[in-house]
Amino acid sequence: MISRRQINVISRTETNIKTDSPTPLNLKHYKLPSHDRMNPDLYMPLVLFYSNPQLPDHTTSIANLLRNSLSKTLSKYYPFAGRLGSSGSYVECNDQGINFIEVQIACNLSEIMEKAPVKDEEEGFGHLFPPCSIWHKVSCSPLVLVQLNHFSCGGIAIAVCLSHRIADASTLLSFVTYWASVSHNPSDEEKLVQLAPCFVQGLLPNSYDDDFVAKEVLLPEMNWITAEMLFYNSKIAELKANQEKQDKLNGVVAEQNYTRNELVTALLYRCALAAAAKSNSGAYPHSVLFRTVNMRPLMDPPLPKTSVGNLVVANHILASTMEETELHSLVGQMRKEKKQLTGMKSLVRKEVMSIFEKYAKENYKQYAVSSICNFPLYDKLDFGWGRPVNASLMDAPFVNIFTMMDTPNGDGIKVILGLGKEDMKNFRADKELLTYASFYH
Structure with a gap:
């Protein structure tokens, strides 16, 4: 049993990492498209765990290797080394650099791995990140924060925070993948060209209206419980198999060929609504599930995987009764919504936050699910000492949210979720859910 003691930080040093080469004058002003300006100005927090990193070349330290390769990476991702402009609608690419913090922590990696991915400074993962960075406001601070954590056992954790105003989770992973590749094999020019960022200003017409002011998005104070399942x-x-059998009994003619992502998403939504109804004397609320969709492969023409920005659209799936939460019905809605997105040429008026606001005004109970399943979360994040033993996006930025990702060995899907206290109690006791899922903590 891991003791519930506070985990102490023994030492902390901070370095400013600048670009390896100066940003050209013609690239000093990075204008944000409307679909970026509508996103909250908050840090997205990712942490990667490595059990026993060993470098074949003992002439340099892990910290120096990471700092040097990060500097080279920032030369490619040059806006990330700048600062958000006062209007929030552009980045001043002034090469001010980012914060790199190195920390010694008085515990073993195994102790951390037993904890929930929450930002509690004493019991959770909060001490693995720079102070006030996990889903905190960026404002005039660096757009990227990195913290290298050394544990007593020799293991490490690399925590990376990136401004959501300028990028989505796909961009965050592309950035770290490029950094890892520069660190691991800087001479593989062909691979680095394939992984290099693509800035899409010329590929998305009508997305750069100068009159479109960046929106201030305020998220509520912490009033939910985070869990992992x-x-x-x-x-x-x-x-x-059970759903296909149920479909036949119900006379569902269409061949669904359900995917893992669809089934888990639908079940999470169904059980979350059942939990909310139980908290509400059995009455189902008018609700909407926002399901973020990566638009890179769906655009016409498709955008490169390494395209930088918030290139997602939120499908919205409605339900107000138990009957409307049947899995085949929910999956049908997801597919219909996604089909309508295929072949889009612009993301104008498809901003995620504006859809949130629409349903908030209509008093819908809002849920959100995002997935980074099938993204390069493990195999491509080798900095020179092997793949991470675990990786996680941290905590929940607001209530009623689910974040899905692959397990480290690919044997399933990990979900980090945030629900209100009463809803979480009912959700964790749902018999249908517990037939297929288990809670990690």
Whole structure:
């Protein structure tokens, strides 16, 4: 049993990392498109764990290797080394650099791995990140923060925070993947060209209206509980078989061919609504599920995987009764919404936050789900000493949210979720949910 003691930071040093080469004058002003300006000015927090990193070349330290490769990476991702302009609608690419913090922590990696991915400074992962960085406002601060944590056992954790105003989770992972590749094999020019960022200003017409002012998005104070749960592939296969059997009994003619992502998303939404209804004397609320969709492969023409920005659109799936939460019905809505996005040429008026506001005014209970399943979360994040033993996006930025990602060994889906206290109690006791999922903590 891990003791519930506060984990102490022994030492902390901070360095400013600048670009390896100066940003050209013609690239000094990076104008943000409307779909970026509508995003909250908050840090997205990612942490990567490595159990026993060993460098074959003992002439340099892990910290120096990471700092040098990060400097080279910032030369490619040059806006990330700048500062957000006063209007919030552009980045001043002034090469001011980013913060790199190195910390010694008085515990073993195994102790950290037993904890929930929450920002509690004493019991959670909060001490693995720079202070006030986990889903905190960026404002005039650096757009990227990095913290290298050394544990007593020799393991490390690399925490990276990136402004959501300028990028989505896909861009965050592309950035770290490029950094890892520069660190691991800087001479592989062909690979680095493939992983290099693509800035899409010329590819998305009508997205750069100068009159479109960046929106101030205020998220509520912490009033939810964060938990982590696992859906093993074997259990998802069981859920799929049971659902296909149920479809036949109900006379559902269409061949659904359910995916893992669709089934887990639909089940999470169904059980979250059942929990909310139980908290509300059995009455189902008018609700909407926002499901973020990566638009890079759906655009016409498709955008490169390494395209920089918030290139997502939120599908919205409505439900107000238990009958409307049948899995085949929810999956049908998801597919219909996604089909309508295929072949889009512009993201104008498709901003995620504006859709949130629409349903908030209509008093819908709002849920959100995002997925980084099938993204390069493990195999491509080798800085020179092997893949991470675990990785996680941290905490929940607001209530009623689910974040899905692959498990480290690919045997299932990990979900980090945030629900209100009463809803979480009911959700964790849902028998249908517990048939297919288990809570990690």
